[in-house]
Amino acid sequence: MSKKGFFLAVSLAIALIATVVSFTFWLLDQPIADPGEAEMPVDDELALPVASDEELDDATERRIRVTLYLLSDSGMALAPEDREIALVDSVQEQAKQVIRELLAGSRTGLGSPLPQGVQLRELFITPQGLAFMDLSQELISNHIGGSSAEELTVYSLSNTLIANFPAVKRVQFLVEGREVPTLAGHLDLTLSYGRGPRRLEQESTSGP
C-alpha cells in the first residue's frame, strides 16, 4: 500500500513539474509561433506554420522536394511530377500536405487520375507502416469507372505516399471514415495497397 502511495506521489510530482515547465515554455514561446515545438492541430488551416515577420525568411527556406504520381499522356500509366512544398515537422502532417498537393492536380499539364472534388478528410500512419487515408465520398461518386482508371486512382495515392515517406509501407483507404468494399466496382478496397505494379509506372512505347 505504501509503495503504491509513494509511486502516486512521485507521479503527481512529475506531472506537476512537467505542467509548470511546459507552461513556462509556452509563455516564452508566445511571441513567435514555432511549428516544431507545437503539437500539430488536426485542422488543416491551423496545421500550416503561421509565419510571423521575423520567421518569414526562415519559412521560405524550409521546403522539401516531393514526387506526385499523376496521369501520363496515354491515360494508362502514372507519371511522376516533382515539386517543392513547405517542410512540416511531423511526418503525418507532411503526408497530408503531399496528398493535398496530389489532389490539387498537376502544375505541368499532366492529367489527374483522381476524381474531381475529392478531399482528404484524415490521414494517420501507424508505427507498423500502415497509413489510413480517409477521403471524401467524391472518390466514389465522381469516379469515371473502369478497371484501369480505378487502378490508377488507387496507386496514384499509394505510390505518392510510399515514394515520399519511407515510414509508409501500405495504404488502407477509407471513404467518409469507413472501410468500403470497392471504389468503382473492381478493386477490393478492404485490402491495403502497397506500391503499384510496375506496368503502371512504365509508359508503353509500342503501338499508335
Add this chain to the structure above:
Amino acid sequence: MTAFQFDRPRQGGARFHPAPAPSAWLLGLVLLTSGLSGKGFGQDRIERVTVIGPQGREAIPISLLANIPMLPLDELDRFLGSSTETSADAASATFSVGERSAVVSSGRSMVRVGVEGKLVLLSAPITARGGHWFVPLDFLKKVVPLVSGQRITYEEATRLLVIGEGFPRLTVSTFPYPGYTRIVLESSSPIEYQVAQAGDRVRVAMPVGYLESDFSNEELQDGVVQSVMLTREDDGYALSINLGDRFGTLKAFQLESPSRMVLDLFRSRVPADAEIIPPPTSGMDPTAANTIEPPLPSRPPDRIPPADLTPRILRAITLDPGHGGPETGATGSGGLQEKDVTLAIARRLGQLLETRLGVRVLLTRDSDTYLSLDERTAIANNNKSDLFLSIHANASPRPNASGSEVYYLSYEASDDESRRLAAAENANGFSRSVGNSDLDFILWDMAQAAYLNESATLAELLQEELQAYRTDERNRGIKQAPFRVLMGATMASALIEIGFITNPEEEGRLGSGDYQDQLAQAIYRGVVKYKERFDRQESMGSPLSSGRP
C-alpha cells in the same frame, strides 16, 4: 541427413537468426557480434568487421593500434579478391583489384587512388607493422568502393561490410489448411527453385552458393506432409518435404517481389484407411502413367485420387455482366453505359457457349439490376461452376486510351504482407471494423489462390483470342489485380475489359450488335481452348496448370 551449419566454423559454430524486420536484423547482428567478442565491458563496442559476401558471412578482427581501430589489409584481400603488395623500400604498398589500385604509405593518412591519383584522406594514418598493413575503418567506405569493381556497402554503426548484393536469406513457412498444406519459401533476393517429386518426397533444389535461414526442419504430421527439412547439398541447398499418407497432388507456383515459391500439397480425396478402390486396369489413357502424378510404385493403390477414375469435364460456366441497376459503371461521351454493353455481350456469349459448346451457362444478372460483388461470386460458387468470367468495359480520363485487357486475380496485394500488417494493427488495438471478418477474408483469399495457375492460363487464352481479333489494338497482355469479384471464386476466373467506353471510336463500336457478336465470338474461342485443356488435364487426374514455372 544432418542440419547444415549456417555459419562457418570460424565463428565458433554460433548461428545467426535473422529477424523479419531489417532493423531487428541489424540489432541482432550487433548483439551477436558484441556477444561473440566475449571480452566484457570497457572494450571496443565491436571488435570485428563482419563481411557479408556471396560466399557467406565472416568476421575480420579489428586491431587497436594507438587506440585506433584498424584493419589488416591482407585480411581484406581474402574477401575482396584484392592484393596488397609492399614496395621495395617498404614505405608504401599497392592495394589493387585487377586494373584498379590505391597506394597507401606508412604513417600517412592520404591514399592515392587510381592512375589519375585521386587523393583520399582517411581519419588516421596508415600503419605498417610486422609485414602487415593496417588501415583505419573508413578505408572501407572511402577507398574500397573506388578500387573494387563490385558494389560495396559499409555501415559504420554495425561495422557491416556487404560485398555485392550479399547473400539471400530464406524463410520457410508452413500452413496446414483443411484441404491442403501450403509451404512457402521466401528469399530476400531472387533465387532459382527447382521442384521435383519422387516417391514419397518433394524436393525443392536451390542452386546457390550460400544462403542463410533460421529454418532447419519442422514436423507437421498432418497426413499430407510428415516433415520438412532444409539441407546443405553439394550444389546448393534443398528443401525436402516428406509426404504423408493423405497426400494427393502437388501444385507449385512462383511469385515475385519478394521472390517466393509456393507449394500447395493437396489432400487426396480418398482417405488412406478407406476401402480399397480397385485400380483401373483397362481403358485408361496410357499416357496417364507419365503425367505429373503417376501411380508411384511405393504407393498402395488406395491412394490414387478418384479424379484418375472419373475424369471431370468443364460443364458449367458463370458469366458476370459488370455493374447494373443504379450502378451504371463507366459511361462514354456519347452516353453509352457500361452496364448495358456488358449485359449484351454476356447474353451473346452465353448463347454461343450453350448452343455450341454444350455447357451450362449461368448469368449473374439477366436484367438491369444491382448485385454486390460478393453476391456475384457467390452465385458462381453455389452453382458449382467450373469457370467464372466477369465482363466489363474500361475507362480512362484520357479519351485516347484503347484496347482490351484480361485480368486475373493478383495474390500480391491480398497477400501475407497485407494480412500481417492487418494482424499487427489488430494486436495494437486498431481493428478493421468491417462486415467481413479476418477469417472470411482469409478463407476467400485462399479460395482463389488455389486456382491461380488455371486462372492465369485462362486469362492468357482469352487475351490471345481477343488480340488475334483486334489486330488494330496494341497488345496490353494479361494483367493481375486484386479484384473483389474474383477474390472468393472457387474456380478458375478472369475479368475481361472488352474496350474503352471513354474512347469515342471504341464507344461507337461497342454499341453495335455486330461488334458485340464479334467480341463474344473471340471470348468463346478462348473458352473453347481452355475447356480442351481443362478436360484433358482433368482426365489425367492432375490440376490444370500452364506448364510454366
